[in-house]
Each structure stands twice: as C-alpha cells, then as structure tokens.
Amino acid sequence: MSSDRSVPISRRGLLAGAAASGTATAGCLGRIRETLGGSGTTQVSLDIKTLPVDSDPFAVPIARALIDNLEAVGIDASLQVMDVTQLSEQVLLNHDFDIYVGQFPYARPPDPDALYPMFRSTFATELGWQNPFGFANLRCDDLLDAQRTAAAETREEPVAELQAFLARTQPMTPVVAPEVVTGVRTDRFTNWDPDDREAAGGGPVHPHNLLQLEGVDGAPRTLRLATVDDRLTTNRNPISAVYQQQESLLDLVYDSLALDTGTEYVPWLARDVSWSDDPPTVDIELREGLVWHDGRRLSAYDVGFTYEFLRDTSLGGAIRAIPTERFRGRISLVEDVTVESAHELSLTLSDTSRAVARRALTVPILPAHVWRDRTAIERPPGRAGGTTAALTSNNSSAIGSGPLRFESAGGGEVVFSRFEPHFLWRSATTPTDAPNGTASRNGTDPSTDTDLSTNTTVTQPTDAAPTAPNGTSRSTGEAFAPPPEAYGGLPPFDTVVVQTVSSDASAAELVAAGDADATATKLSGDAVAQLDDSQAVEPVSYRSNAFYHLGFNTRRQPLRNPNVRRLVARLVDKSRLAGEVFGGNGQPIASPLAATDWLADDLVWDDETDADPEVPFLGTDGELAVETARERFRDIGYEYNADDQLITERN
Amino acid sequence: MLRALVFEVSVVVAALCAVGAVTIVGRTRLTALRVEIQPRLRESAPYLAVLIAVLALNSAVRDYAQEISWFIGLNITDSIEAIEGGFVAAVQSVQTELLTAYFSYVYVFGYVFLLIFPLLAYAALDDRTPFKRLVVAYSFNYLLGLLLYIVFVAYGPRNVGVAENLLYITNPEYQFLTSAVNTNTNVFPSLHTSLSATVAVFAYRTREAYPIWFGLAIGLAASIILSTMYLGIHWGTDVLVGLGLAALCVGLSRRYVDGEPSQSRVSSESKSSTGITE
Structure with missing residues (x-):
C-alpha cells in the first residue's frame, strides 16, 4: 500500500484536517488514519x-x-x-x-x-x-x-x-x-399431546413424554424420530456441554433421583425422600433392585460417587476442582454426601430453601464403575484450561440405568432399546416374563411387587411438615408427589431410532413420507408446510422454555x-x-x-x-x-x- | 428415502444416457464399442483406478476431514459475503415456480447425466485421449476440491440468511441425496460448477465428433452453474473459483495425458477422426 510509505502525519494534524475538510474528503482521510496504525482510534x-x-x-x-x-x-x-x-x-x-x-x-x-x-x-x-x-x-x-x-x-x-x-x-x-412446532404421525403412535398435559409438561418429543405414548394396534414397535442434531451419533457424554443439549434422548438413558415433570417433582430412582433441617439434609432411600444397563447393580454408592464426581471430575487429582460442564448449579447445592447402606444415603445441602434444594436431585446418576476411571487430567489442543477424561470422553457405550438403553450408532442413526428391567415396568411385567437376570442379580424378587405398591403411598407431603418452611402456592412439591404413575405402563415401543437429517425441512419430509413418527427438531414455517401433504400427520405446537x-x-x-x-x-x-x-x-x-x-x-x-x-x-x-x-x-x-x-x- | 432417490436418479440418468447413446453417439460407434470396450477399458484402467481411488478417498475422509477442517480451516463465510454481498439474493429475485422446478431438476438429474454421459460418449471414440483426459480431470476436480474443503470452511448463502433455500423447500427429499454426498460447510468452491465447466470444455474440444453434445453440454453446464446460485446453495465466489478450478483441472489433464496422434495409426481401420480439435 502506498499509504504505508507516505509521509508520517501527526494524528492531531489529521484530525484537524478531517475536521476542517468537507465530507467529500473526510472519508478518505479517515481511511488513511486507519491504515497508519499505531495508537489512535479504531472502529x-x-x-x-x-x-x-x-x-x-x-x-x-x-x-x-x-x-x-x-x-x-x-x-x-x-x-x-x-x-x-x-x-x-x-x-x-x-x-x-x-x-x-x-x-x-x-x-x-x-x-x-x-x-x-x-x-x-x-x-x-x-x-x-x-x-x-x-x-x-x-x-x-x-x-x-x-x-x-x-x-x-x-x-x-x-x-x-x-x-x-x-x-x-x-x-x-x-x-x-418461541412457540415450537413438532410434526407427529398418528398412524403408529398416539397420545402425543394429551389434553391433561399442562404447558409446563413440554412438547410431544420431550424425552419423558415419549413414555406416555400409546400404540396403534398392530403397528410396528419401533419409534422413529428425526433431528438435525447429529451429536448423539458421535458423543453420548451427559456431562459435556459441547455435545449435550436439553431434551436429548440421553435423558432417558440416565436416571436421576427425582424427575422434574415441569409441574412437580416425582421420585424416580429414589423410593423415598425425607428432609430435615439443621443442617439441611435430605435422606434418600433408593428403590429396590435397580440395575445398570450392563447388568451391574445400581447402589447408593453410585449415587454418592456421582455427586462427588460432578463436583470434581478429577476426584482431587487436580489442584483446582474440574467440575462438570452441566448441572453445575444443582451440584453446588450439595455440600456433603454420606452413603449409609447399599440403598440409603443422605445429602447435606447448603443453606437453601427446600424448593431450591430439591433441584439437586435431578442430576443424572452415573455408574461409578465406568466413570471412576475417567479422572485423568487432560489438556486437549485448542482448549483454554485443563480438563479430565470424564469431560472429553465420548462415552460411546452410554451405560446408564434409564428406561432406554443405548444400542448402536452409525449411518446417521442412533438406536435405543427399551430397558426391560427398568423399575418403571416391573409391575407391568408378569412374573413369567420378568427377566431372570434382574431377579437373581439382586435377589429381591419376592419383594419387588410390594415395593412398588408401597411406592404409591410413600412420601406424603406431611412427612416434611414439622421443620419445613411454610409452603406457598409456588413451591408445590417440597415433598414429592406420588411415584411416577403417569410413566408406569409399558410404552408401545421396544426400539427408538433417532435419525439425523440435515435440515428441519428434511425432518418434516421424513414424517410426511411416513419414515419417521415425529420431528425432534425446531421446524421453520416452511418446514411446517411440508407436513400438510399427509393425512396421518399433525403439527403440535407448544411454548419452549x-x-x-x-x-x-x-x-x-x-x-x-x-x-x-x-x-x-x-x-x-x-x-x-x-x-x-x-x-x-x-x-x-x-x-x-x-x-x-x-x-x-x-x-x-x-x-x-x-x-x-x-x-x-x-x-x-x-x-x-x-x-x-x-x-x-x-x-x-x-x-x-x-x-x-x-x-x-x-x- | 435415500435408497428410493438413488434409484430414481439412476433410472432417469440411465434413460437419458440410453437416449443420448442412440442420438448422440450413434449406431456405428456403439457397434464398434461393443467389440472395443474391453481393450479400451483395459488401456484406460490406470486412469479409472485413480478416479475411483480419489472418489473412495473423498467418501472415506469426508467426516474426518470435516473435523480437521473446523480445527485448522479458515471460516471464510463472512469474507465471501463481504466481497459479494447480496449477489445471490439478486439472482433469486427473478424467482418463478417454473424456474425453481427447472433448476432443481437440472441440479440433481442434469448434473449426474452431464458427468456420466461423456464417459460413455468418449469411450465410444476411437481416440482414447478425451476419455483419459476427462477421467484425469474429474480426479483432479475431486482431489483439489477435497483439499480446498479442508482448508476453507464456508456455509452457502442459504445457511446464513442471505438467500432462500429453494431446492430443499420445493424438493426437500433432494437434501437426503446432497447431504449423503457432501456436508453443508463444503461450498467453497462449487464442485457442481467446476465439474460442469470441465465437461463443457471437453465438449467444446470434441465438438467435431459430437456437435449435438457440444450444444447440449454447454446449455446444461450453464444451467447447472446458474442453479447453484439460484437455489441458494453457492455463492458467486464459489462459482468463480469453481470455474478457475475447472480451467486448472483441464490444463492438468492435458499435461498428464498426452494427445495420441500415434493412436490414430494403431486404429487405422477406423475411418473416424480423432474427435479432438486442438
């Protein structure tokens, strides 16, 4: 550039010149000043x-x-x-x-x-x-x-x-x-949008809402969803902020102690939860016979491990704790964890109201036998600070305890199967087709039914009453609502296939063509228009949070x-x-x-x-x-x- | 859905090729080809092997290349937009339903036909040179395209709100096809443009042997190049660089495959000319 070799002009001189000259030349001078570099101003x-x-x-x-x-x-x-x-x-x-x-x-x-x-x-x-x-x-x-x-x-x-x-x-x-539209097909599955579902309950493809679907008789038992988010095909790490988003199907792979349905908290892995103050503590009793997808037994130790681990995924190995990239606010509520037995533990909470504290119960519980080997400190290229294997792992086998078990990923598809031994369905499964493995593994088969029937009556709100702060209209669930009845029955699918597509229009096209049952992705107006072609298809809209x-x-x-x-x-x-x-x-x-x-x-x-x-x-x-x-x-x-x-x- | 589309494209393109074989290549050459196909393919085998290897490399490393690309690549979407602004939006301003349908079909079916047919047509020529050179030019296009895709990350105008997504809105099923072939960050340069232009240049060179094809190829290539912008898939910049890439690849093909005047002596029984107009 010729201006590089031009005679140096003081900035003041230029400014004076710019001020004195008309608009026609001012622009030119302004640019010269820019190219002179050094101190001064910039846009x-x-x-x-x-x-x-x-x-x-x-x-x-x-x-x-x-x-x-x-x-x-x-x-x-x-x-x-x-x-x-x-x-x-x-x-x-x-x-x-x-x-x-x-x-x-x-x-x-x-x-x-x-x-x-x-x-x-x-x-x-x-x-x-x-x-x-x-x-x-x-x-x-x-x-x-x-x-x-x-x-x-x-x-x-x-x-x-x-x-x-x-x-x-x-x-x-x-x-x-935004008001979000999901395209759903009603010729294989129905009850996408039950009348009694409140707005806070979320849309038709909110993971736990899928468990409330009903099947059409004789329809195939494979539920197909189409999404533009391909991250689950390569990474199934529930604590990675980069690879995980809200309402991923991974929410059905990993269970939490309690489930926030949007309107209330229902006990999930927890069978019973009781609160006490001074110091604020929550005592948790796990359900009987919980198992991981790999067949191992899920115990209170795993739960205790999870809370420690999410707070510092190096488990003390790093000078400064390297916490989880998600659920961090909820983890910060927990000050101490005491595992009392294989199915009992208590969490000591920071000084918070109960309405806040219960949020701590909604983090995904991880299997200690998988995650405790992921504490190594790593420094991946291009990343600012240190991290751990736990956060960089793609967790490809995704062993959780949830209603869906990860099966395979590839060719733009991720396949999950319904996890037969999940606590949701034990009562729905007749004794003869109960999986033998589960019963023998935990040795509690005779009590299973009684456990579940007790569940329907545990955790009366009065349990927490004596020392609880007074309830208000806003904190509906200081103690838990009854167990997740709404999720109880066997869902009408044995397999869930999530297909990755490259845009919302393609997702809508798959649903319209009958190749998918619902879009699990935001649809633009143009994509919604795709849905009109087919009779068994309807758009369901709901307010996204x-x-x-x-x-x-x-x-x-x-x-x-x-x-x-x-x-x-x-x-x-x-x-x-x-x-x-x-x-x-x-x-x-x-x-x-x-x-x-x-x-x-x-x-x-x-x-x-x-x-x-x-x-x-x-x-x-x-x-x-x-x-x-x-x-x-x-x-x-x-x-x-x-x-x-x-x-x-x-x- | 993808399988059905691939089938549809295969059938349509096969039909077009069949028609082209009869009308453009002609009976005489086809009959000769039946006898000569084996030795000709054998002779061109090394070139074909290179092309197949490049295509295999392309599909094998595509996903991996995508990741490297984000890691080392230059995201130039905003620079391209800064250069050309609303050019593609201006192209789209003449939008009609008929044009959209025409360009959509040309982009998918016309393109595949334009790439496949000359292979058949040139295989039917006595002179092996155009066939070999075309195969080499294709190989360079894909190879250099892959390299450029790794170095540059760019989204097309439809993905940054500069232009409408006309192909996928009117024919959303086509996206299953295009996304199976490429990712949406690989728009710089336009391989649709470079390969179409490559075929057009070859058609010009072989215009004496295939005068009808010359006209057809030019029209089709021009339509495809326009369609990439009209449909909102590529920037004008991608097209320009695509044209440059085509010129380079044609040049390279001439450098690596010598013209074969000696060939005409070998196949002296054949009375047809070499088909090449230098």
Whole structure:
C-alpha cells in the first residue's frame, strides 16, 4: 500500500484536517488514519456467532436483524456461522465470542435458582453452561444467594430484584420465547399431546413424554424420530456441554433421583425422600433392585460417587476442582454426601430453601464403575484450561440405568432399546416374563411387587411438615408427589431410532413420507408446510422454555460496559422478530423468567405499547431511528469519526 | 428415502444416457464399442483406478476431514459475503415456480447425466485421449476440491440468511441425496460448477465428433452453474473459483495425458477422426 510509505502525519494534524475538510474528503482521510496504525482510534467491531439456518432456522434471522442495526449505528458487525459443536466449544469452553445468538438451556420452566450458575461471578471462570457471559457483579451475587436462602414466602422479593437487576445490566438479552412446532404421525403412535398435559409438561418429543405414548394396534414397535442434531451419533457424554443439549434422548438413558415433570417433582430412582433441617439434609432411600444397563447393580454408592464426581471430575487429582460442564448449579447445592447402606444415603445441602434444594436431585446418576476411571487430567489442543477424561470422553457405550438403553450408532442413526428391567415396568411385567437376570442379580424378587405398591403411598407431603418452611402456592412439591404413575405402563415401543437429517425441512419430509413418527427438531414455517401433504400427520405446537437470547461476553470491551449492552439490546425489535421470524408464534420477553410465575411485574411485556419495559427498541415498526441511536452512543461517551463509524481507543 | 432417490436418479440418468447413446453417439460407434470396450477399458484402467481411488478417498475422509477442517480451516463465510454481498439474493429475485422446478431438476438429474454421459460418449471414440483426459480431470476436480474443503470452511448463502433455500423447500427429499454426498460447510468452491465447466470444455474440444453434445453440454453446464446460485446453495465466489478450478483441472489433464496422434495409426481401420480439435 502506498499509504504505508507516505509521509508520517501527526494524528492531531489529521484530525484537524478531517475536521476542517468537507465530507467529500473526510472519508478518505479517515481511511488513511486507519491504515497508519499505531495508537489512535479504531472502529468498534463485534462478531455475532450463531448456528447455520440448517441447524436453527430462527437464530440467523435474529442475528441478521441485530447486525443490520449495529452497522446502522456505525459498528463493524459480522456474522460468524458455525456448527453446533464448534459454537458450543467457542462460546462455552473457550469464551471466544463477542455476542452469540442462541437458546437458553432450559427444558422446563426454570426455578429462579436456574439463574444461579448462569450469572454468579464465581462461575465466570468455569466451563460449560456456567456464566458464559463472564458476568461478575457483587450485587447480582447477593441477590442470587438471597433467592437461595429466602424462605418460600419471602423469596419473591429477591427474585424480582434479581430480574430487575439483570434487565438493567443486560449480561444477556432475552429476545423471544418461541412457540415450537413438532410434526407427529398418528398412524403408529398416539397420545402425543394429551389434553391433561399442562404447558409446563413440554412438547410431544420431550424425552419423558415419549413414555406416555400409546400404540396403534398392530403397528410396528419401533419409534422413529428425526433431528438435525447429529451429536448423539458421535458423543453420548451427559456431562459435556459441547455435545449435550436439553431434551436429548440421553435423558432417558440416565436416571436421576427425582424427575422434574415441569409441574412437580416425582421420585424416580429414589423410593423415598425425607428432609430435615439443621443442617439441611435430605435422606434418600433408593428403590429396590435397580440395575445398570450392563447388568451391574445400581447402589447408593453410585449415587454418592456421582455427586462427588460432578463436583470434581478429577476426584482431587487436580489442584483446582474440574467440575462438570452441566448441572453445575444443582451440584453446588450439595455440600456433603454420606452413603449409609447399599440403598440409603443422605445429602447435606447448603443453606437453601427446600424448593431450591430439591433441584439437586435431578442430576443424572452415573455408574461409578465406568466413570471412576475417567479422572485423568487432560489438556486437549485448542482448549483454554485443563480438563479430565470424564469431560472429553465420548462415552460411546452410554451405560446408564434409564428406561432406554443405548444400542448402536452409525449411518446417521442412533438406536435405543427399551430397558426391560427398568423399575418403571416391573409391575407391568408378569412374573413369567420378568427377566431372570434382574431377579437373581439382586435377589429381591419376592419383594419387588410390594415395593412398588408401597411406592404409591410413600412420601406424603406431611412427612416434611414439622421443620419445613411454610409452603406457598409456588413451591408445590417440597415433598414429592406420588411415584411416577403417569410413566408406569409399558410404552408401545421396544426400539427408538433417532435419525439425523440435515435440515428441519428434511425432518418434516421424513414424517410426511411416513419414515419417521415425529420431528425432534425446531421446524421453520416452511418446514411446517411440508407436513400438510399427509393425512396421518399433525403439527403440535407448544411454548419452549429455551428462549432465544443475545449472550454478551462481558469480559471484553466494549461489552464490558453495561451501557453498551443496554444500547445493543435496544437495537433489537423483539416484537418485530416475534412476528416476522417466528411467524407470530413467539412471545417477546424481557426476563429469563418470563415463562414462569416468577416473572417480575415490572418486566411483563407491555402488549399495549408492544415495547420492552426496560430496554425498548430505539425506533418504530422495526425501523431503527438511526440518529437517535447514534446520539445515545454519544451520550455514553462514544464518538463517531468522519466516516460515521463508532470509534474506540485502539488497544 | 435415500435408497428410493438413488434409484430414481439412476433410472432417469440411465434413460437419458440410453437416449443420448442412440442420438448422440450413434449406431456405428456403439457397434464398434461393443467389440472395443474391453481393450479400451483395459488401456484406460490406470486412469479409472485413480478416479475411483480419489472418489473412495473423498467418501472415506469426508467426516474426518470435516473435523480437521473446523480445527485448522479458515471460516471464510463472512469474507465471501463481504466481497459479494447480496449477489445471490439478486439472482433469486427473478424467482418463478417454473424456474425453481427447472433448476432443481437440472441440479440433481442434469448434473449426474452431464458427468456420466461423456464417459460413455468418449469411450465410444476411437481416440482414447478425451476419455483419459476427462477421467484425469474429474480426479483432479475431486482431489483439489477435497483439499480446498479442508482448508476453507464456508456455509452457502442459504445457511446464513442471505438467500432462500429453494431446492430443499420445493424438493426437500433432494437434501437426503446432497447431504449423503457432501456436508453443508463444503461450498467453497462449487464442485457442481467446476465439474460442469470441465465437461463443457471437453465438449467444446470434441465438438467435431459430437456437435449435438457440444450444444447440449454447454446449455446444461450453464444451467447447472446458474442453479447453484439460484437455489441458494453457492455463492458467486464459489462459482468463480469453481470455474478457475475447472480451467486448472483441464490444463492438468492435458499435461498428464498426452494427445495420441500415434493412436490414430494403431486404429487405422477406423475411418473416424480423432474427435479432438486442438
């Protein structure tokens, strides 16, 4: 470049020149100044990372709308599209991003405590779905702690304050809670969308909802699902943030002590759970005769191991604990584990209300005999810190204890079989076809039936009453509801096949053509239209808790500055996106708890003004008021150069 | 679904080839071919072996290459967009149902026919050169394409919201076919373009032997190249680089396979010309 060899001109001189000259030459001078390098100013630039349209038909349009408006206010914005593993790795493990567009990892309407690992400063250095924003604010920490410890009747206050604080500081911007459509076939399986299923119960392909399907007589007993997410074909590690997402079928491979159905917590591996205070403790009695998919017996030792292991997957081998990349908030509730016998253990919990503490019971229980050999510390290339074999393992054999057992993967398909000895079906299986292996393995066959019948009456809410904080309407399940009756009967399938396809339209096509029973992937409007072709096909829609949001990397300038984040949030017309991108099937939101009863009054979306109550769009009808927006950036101390570029000090 | 589609494509392309054999290659050459097919194939065997090896390598390392690609590769999607902006969107602005249907069929069926038929047609020529060179050119296309796919990661315009996904929305079943052959990050360069252009250049060179094919191949290749952009699959940049790749591969094929004037002496009984117009 000739400018490289040009006579050095002082920056001041250039600025004076730029100021004195007309607009026609100012642009040119501005560029020269850019190329001179060294100290001075540079245009603010932001990369927006997200998934390609094939993987997520909604994320790119949101990102594009943001980019257009960022550019309008003079920011150099560019779209970086990458596959889901790559995106998760860059955002969740390497924290290498400015802004990402994605979905919050909520499969269920979140308890406010689900915000704890997302925003508490102590998680900012951890990997996975723990504070990927790097948000560190002591006020926020206090509020997160307060909602944990508050008694049920006073919890609303810190929760509302927390939401107000998050709305004000915008470590991430909630955009739209989408209404998701699943295409299902009704000629082989029915009861996809039972009338009595509440909204919180999730959609037809929510893993545990599949257990409630009913079969059509004479139909084949293979359930086929189509998804664009191919990660299960290569990696079945339930604690990896990169390879696991919410509502993966792996949720049916690994059981937890209790199951959150969305409306209540039901005992799952636990047969009985009793709570006591001082210190807060939960005593757990496991069901009888639990077995792993490899035939080994599942004992309280495995459960105790899991809680220790998820807290530090090096089991003390590393100087600093290397915790799980998922479920971290829930694990942080458990302070100590005591295994009392083969089927009894107790968890000592941190100082929390019971409504929060029970969340600790929903982590997947891992077989100690498989995972205890995965504590070796590893430093995979391209990754920031140390990790362990547990987190890098692809866990290909996926030995769990859940209703589905992993069989095989290959050719774009993952195959699961119904795990015959699972506790759900022992009563449904007649003694003659009960698997011999199970009975002899645990030697408790005569008591099995009685156990299950006792189960239907255990854990009356009164068990917990004496020392429990007073219940409120919000904490419905301080003690457990009766055992999982709803999941009891034998499901109408023996095999579940998940087929990977390359886009939502293909998934819809497979269902329409009769080659799949349901889509397990988000469908765009165009893909939903594919479903019309066939008679036995129907679209089922439900509100997803995994709301779309902009995640900001608050470790970096300029997004370290909350004023900038607020202005970036104000460049997004949420209501417009809900209408155009989601075809009206989405709700614009202003709080991560928007879909719950906990939503703060001040953050309810105002349907009249159709504007965000905290960070309203800087414009009207999707049209950005560019000058106003630029003025706002000037108000917070930013400058524009002669090219109308938003500038910042060069690093 | 995939099997049904492969069957459908095979049947259609076989039918087209049969028609082409009769009308374009002609009876005389076909009759001669029946006798000569064995020695000709034997002579071309090393070249065919290379092509088969390249194709096998391609499918064997595709998944693995994808991972290396993310690891070492340059994600150039945004750079491509910065260069050409809304060019593909402009191409799509002339959208009609008829055009979409035409380009979809051309992209899938026309393309396979365009690649297969000249192998048959050139096998029927006395001069072995075009056949050998075409096979070599194909090999280079796939080999260099694979290398470029490893070095560059890029999504097509349909995947970043620049263009509509016309192929898969109107014919979603085709995606089972294309995704079985390639992944959606392999758009730079466009192999549809480079291979089509390669065939077109060969058709030009053999226009004396196959004048009808010359016209047909040019039209088909142009349609396929346009279709990659019209359908929102490729960027204009992919197409340009694809054309460059075609030129390179044709050049390389000429370098590695000598023209064989001596061949015409060997097969002197045959009265047809070499078919090559240098």
